[in-house]
Amino acid sequence: MSRVKMPPQIYRIVLLTVAIIISYLIARRLLTPPSFHQYGFFRGEALAEHASHTPVFAGRKACLECHDEIQARLFKGEHKTIGCETCHGPASAHVTDPDSEAKKPDKRNTTACVRCHEANPTRPVTQKQINLKNHYSGQKCVECHVPHQPNEVP
């Protein structure tokens, strides 16, 4: 029985294939970031990068830590669901550096009230709305209303 001789080109093809696979494995090993399979099929460090931004809004809890005298009044009235920064603007800089005058959030003017209370047919009927033109025009809202406690009269 004569042995079937493997042609040399087959050997070369097999060797080449093995070499390609090995170099692919090495390249993949080198190019894949270490955190790639940490949480799933993505770079795990991306989560930390997203989380590393600095918040601009501090949150109501941070405000009420110092301004607790407002809390008692605010929670009595209809404005209890409103966050402090809704009207006063972002306060993160003020929370980290409370003494700086420049970083204090602004006291809002009439536009803050009108933003929610101007009459608009799309607004839910439960929302209290005014028509700016015939609602004591020329006067400031706070002359008659207390923003922190809207059911009270100043």
Place this chain on the structure above:
Amino acid sequence: MKNSVTRRSMLASLGGAVASLMSLAAARTAKAAVQKVFVTTSAPKDYDPHAHKWLMCLDVDKCIGCGLCVDACKTENHVPQGPTFFRTWIERYIIKKPKPGSGEARGEVVVDSPNGGRDGFPPTLVPREEILKSFFVPKLCNLCEHSPCVQVCPVGATFDSPDGAVLVDPKYCIGCGFCIQACPYGCRFLNPETKTAEKCTLCYHRITRGLKPACVEICPTEARIFGDLKNPVEHDPIQAFIQKNKVNSLKPHLGTNPRVMYANLDKEVR
């Protein structure tokens, strides 16, 4: 004949090359591990993505269209200015009365979102007496269970985080824009500065610090509810929301299975 390259030396140098490449990879892994311990990033360290499942729910009936959430989102996330770049926005739906004798239940539907609702909504051009009903719908990433944006990304830059957020890895994103076309809710845009796709991250830097997303923090009427499904608190807002309301999701027929739930959603909302 003397050959300077022998089989033995050839194999030895090849093996050396492979070994050095392997040690390079090992060195990089070690460096990453060291970095994790010593380099201080401002990212919170004790946050475990597997221990949370975040969800936002929206009550259409409570939205008053003030647009402060849109403004807060732009401020918080440094979203580019301009009327096409929004991570969240508000749409105004106006359903007109049907024409008399038309036999229709409802008339024409007018939808607008001037500057995403960021400056509030000016009184509509449709006169009040022609309106059958009208409402505001806040929109954001719907946090799909089967996200089309994740499926189409050719470089794997978009992914589902274990805590429920669908995020973009800006270092992988090549800005091809497939995901922007694939999102059936129009929640993505191409950032003109970084040239990468951007979307709502549920304010990932806030929720990992125990804060609410900026839009939820700012909403004056609690139209936006946010919570953690894996760690329900006492009187959990999400549980109460689902218990109290008939909830629905946007475009359920697409099979994307959005996790974001809407209460009091009208059939005209798309």
